[in-house]
Amino acid sequence: MKNLFTPLLSFGFTLISATFAQAQVVTIPVETAHNALVLQSNVAKQLNAIYYGKKLSNAPEYSAIPDTYKQAEDYTGLYNAAYTAAGSRNLLEPAIAVTHADGNNSLDLRYVSHEVTKQGDDVSLLRIELKDPVYATNVTLYYKVYYKEDIIEQWSEIRNTEKGTITLQKFASANLNLKANSYWLRQYHGDWAREMQPEETQLTHGIKTLDTKLGTRINLFMPSVFMVSFDKPAGEDEGKVLYGGLEWSGNFKTDFEVDPQNNLRIISGINNYASPYELKSGESLTTPAFWYTMSDMGKGEASRNVQNWARDYKILDGKGQRLTLLNNWEATYFDFNETRLSGLLKDTKSLGVDLFLLDDGWFANKYPRNSDHTGLGDWEENRTKLPHGIASLDKEAQADGVKFGIWIEPEMVSPKSALYSKHPDWVIKQPQREEYYYRNQLVLDLTNTQVQDFVFHTIDSLFIKAPGLAYIKWDCNAVIYNAYSVHLKNKQSQFYVDYVNGLYKVLKRIRAKYPTVPMMLCSGGGGRVDYGALQYFTEYWPSDNTDPLERIFIQWEYSYFYPAIASSNHVTDWGKQPLKYRIDVAMMGKLGFDIVIDKLSAADRKFSQDAVKIYDGVKQIIWHGDQYRLADPRTGSVASVMYVDASKSSGVMFNYLVNSRYGEGSPTPFKLKGLDAVKRYKLQEINLYPGSKSGIDSERVYSGDFLMKIGFNPAVNTSRSSVIVQINEVK
Numbered sequence: 001m002k003n004l005f006t007p008l009l010s011f012g013f014t015l016i017s018a019t020f021a022q023a024q025v026v027t028i029p030v031e032t033a034h035n036a037l038v039l040q041s042n043v044a045k046q047l048n049a050i051y052y053g054k055k056l057s058n059a060p061e062y063s064a065i066p067d068t069y070k071q072a073e074d075y076t077g078l079y080n081a082a083y084t085a086a087g088s089r090n091l092l093e094p095a096i097a098v099t100h101a102d103g104n105n106s107l108d109l110r111y112v113s114h115e116v117t118k119q120g121d122d123v124s125l126l127r128i129e130l131k132d133p134v135y136a137t138n139v140t141l142y143y144k145v146y147y148k149e150d151i152i153e154q155w156s157e158i159r160n161t162e163k164g165t166i167t168l169q170k171f172a173s174a175n176l177n178l179k180a181n182s183y184w185l186r187q188y189h190g191d192w193a194r195e196m197q198p199e200e201t202q203l204t205h206g207i208k209t210l211d212t213k214l215g216t217r218i219n220l221f222m223p224s225v226f227m228v229s230f231d232k233p234a235g236e237d238e239g240k241v242l243y244g245g246l247e248w249s250g251n252f253k254t255d256f257e258v259d260p261q262n263n264l265r266i267i268s269g270i271n272n273y274a275s276p277y278e279l280k281s282g283e284s285l286t287t288p289a290f291w292y293t294m295s296d297m298g299k300g301e302a303s304r305n306v307q308n309w310a311r312d313y314k315i316l317d318g319k320g321q322r323l324t325l326l327n328n329w330e331a332t333y334f335d336f337n338e339t340r341l342s343g344l345l346k347d348t349k350s351l352g353v354d355l356f357l358l359d360d361g362w363f364a365n366k367y368p369r370n371s372d373h374t375g376l377g378d379w380e381e382n383r384t385k386l387p388h389g390i391a392s393l394d395k396e397a398q399a400d401g402v403k404f405g406i407w408i409e410p411e412m413v414s415p416k417s418a419l420y421s422k423h424p425d426w427v428i429k430q431p432q433r434e435e436y437y438y439r440n441q442l443v444l445d446l447t448n449t450q451v452q453d454f455v456f457h458t459i460d461s462l463f464i465k466a467p468g469l470a471y472i473k474w475d476c477n478a479v480i481y482n483a484y485s486v487h488l489k490n491k492q493s494q495f496y497v498d499y500v501n502g503l504y505k506v507l508k509r510i511r512a513k514y515p516t517v518p519m520m521l522c523s524g525g526g527g528r529v530d531y532g533a534l535q536y537f538t539e540y541w542p543s544d545n546t547d548p549l550e551r552i553f554i555q556w557e558y559s560y561f562y563p564a565i566a567s568s569n570h571v572t573d574w575g576k577q578p579l580k581y582r583i584d585v586a587m588m589g590k591l592g593f594d595i596v597i598d599k600l601s602a603a604d605r606k607f608s609q610d611a612v613k614i615y616d617g618v619k620q621i622i623w624h625g626d627q628y629r630l631a632d633p634r635t636g637s638v639a640s641v642m643y644v645d646a647s648k649s650s651g652v653m654f655n656y657l658v659n660s661r662y663g664e665g666s667p668t669p670f671k672l673k674g675l676d677a678v679k680r681y682k683l684q685e686i687n688l689y690p691g692s693k694s695g696i697d698s699e700r701v702y703s704g705d706f707l708m709k710i711g712f713n714p715a716v717n718t719s720r721s722s723v724i725v726q727i728n729e730v731k
């Protein structure tokens with residue numbers, strides 16, 4: 001069997017088999033609305049990915065696609081495995097590497113069978129069974145296909161059917177093989193209050209890695225989402241571009257390897273850093289999904305596909321409604337009492353938003369949570385601040401005609417807390433080393449089922465105490481230092497993986513009991529935003545940085561990968577922009593406020609109340625419509641973004657000055673997008689500050705054709721730094 005892989009015999013085998021080989025070649029086209037990923041099992045049953053690009057109109061022709069690696073393989077050993085195994089004929093970065101029970105490090109995966117099951121009009125699931133001809137290691141590859149949205153989710157299930165224990169040294173979810181003359185990677189980095197900073201560079205030969213090793217709050221420095229453009233950087237409406245990301249809230253690793261033949265292999269999965277994963281006989285590991293999509297029409301189309309997919313399938317209640325809110329974090333920080341909160345409940349009502357969100361500081365008695373040094377883990381109401389508990393706040397909110405929501409950070413523990421004293425073995429820390437803190441706190445060991453129960457009951461008890469509880473802000477403010485679990489004993493290398501699976505178990509349990517309650521995914525800002533977590537959350541907090549100028553850039557980049565309905569945008573006192581600018585920017589998602597309402601001038605207060613009503617009138621378009629980017633703040637002095645409803649009869653266009661130097665503004669019209677060329681529209685400026693007048697003629701009628709070819713100038717300048725225009729069809 002082993003001889004089969006020597007070059008000579010392999011060549012001979014191919015020749016001998018050639019005459020009857022055709023029958024054995026299995027071609028599996030994975031089609032979406034515009035694209036096809038074509039897999040092919042050759043005569044030796046090696047499963048290769050021979051093509052990913054525009055689909056053919058005649059499906060039988062897929063089998064005639066020349067395998068561009070084929071020729072190279074005979075000379076250089078490069079090949080395009082659908083799921084690349086280490087230790088046999090692979091010479092590049094593998095997707096999977098296994099040490100067998102006997103210590104052997106080789107793996108070779110051969111095609112056994114495949115089947116497709118329909119999961120709905122739009123969704124189907126392809127399963128491909130692979131097995132090693134020598135060792136009893138089996139892998140199932142999964143391709144979940146979202147036809148309309150041109151999206152594929154890919155993952156693997158690795159099963160050990162050997163007698164002994166095997167160790168997975170690497171266990172990526174997927175690898176893709178792509179072919180172009182050049183590849184341009186758009187990647188993101190960041191830090192607290194600086195999320196989603198883009199960089200775009202040409203990939204050179206060798207490996208570029210995007211990864212994280214933070215354990216929790218994993219996107220603090222880098223998210224897993226990326227774009228790769230082919231042959232040149234894609235524009236908003238032209239160019240070929242692939243988007244991808246991993247559905248995993250823990251350590252990830254994505255490698256981009258350009259090989260000597262100029263092929264690009266992308267391998268994405270759980271980071272194998274410090275994580276060799278053991279599988280006992282009969283055990284299996286299912287890897288998280290790697291999602292990807294490709295567009296020939298530029299970044300805009302790709303992002304609309306992702307946004308539609310996210311709303312339809314990936315975000316909890318993605319097609320539903322959201323609650324506008326008033327949050328007290330920046331208004332009070334830790335310093336509040338029942339009287340202050342009663343006032344804020346009244347402010348919530350008078351502002352016209354749906355819910356009051358009580359932030360950090362409401363809990364702990366032995367070590368009251370009066371600063372970020374104490375109390376995490378002691379989730380009972382602080383008796384000084386809230387002598388009547390959250391039950392009474394819940395009732396008061398109901399009496400005031402608003403809803404009540406609460407902040408919690410249930411994965412964490414303060415060293416100064418009753419929980420830490422009682423259960424030191426529940427805390428992630430090295431037994432013999434000094435503790436090391438991130439934001440003065442430590443992380444609880446969610447690999448431990450007792451800790452999972454504790455976290456579940458913590459959330460459950462909030463709902464039991466306050467049955468009207470309508471919203472949860474779930475925070476996660478620390479990374480993992482000194483990774484060690486008392487519970488895992490000598491299985492420490494499973495820690496990073498089991499932590500995330502423990503977290504998902506808790507979230508699943510919460511969702512089984514409270515399926516629809518809106519929850520915000522927060523992690524000191526956008527430290528944890530991914531589609532693994534978002535299936536349990538209705539929205540995320542992009543950044544603690546709420547300076548609207550910064551938010552224009554941050555929200556712009558997030559919008560490539562996540563829809564506006566999931567973006568929690570709060571109006572705060574950050575930044576130097578006027579209130580109108582701050583509110584306008586926050587409207588491009590789910591609007592909230594975190595300001596002291598009773599300190600607003602009468603005019604600002606009235607403006608805010610009116611703004612909430614105006615937002616209520618356009619929010620369905622923003623949440624459920626199609627988003628088009630018209631002017632990029634990174635390349636000009638104005639940012640312009642519009643949303644259009646499905647019937648193309650109403651839209652809303654947001655325009656902001658991002659550079660206040662002399663003479664900057666919108667001197668030429670922006671071409672609108674996504675309208676119906678034959679429909680006629682009126683454009684009206686909305687959310688004007690009291691006393692200001694718009695120069696925009698709201699009676700003028702334009703054809704969609706005109707607006708999309710000639711455009712419209714919102715006349716943004718230093719005295720009109722933020723302009724919202726509503727677009728309505730004239731019937």
Ligand code: GLA
Pocket residue numbers: 329359360372407475477522523524525541544
């Ligand atoms: C994190 C969040 C903030 C706030 C604080 C409370 O930083 O991102 O919005 O909730 O925690 O401590």
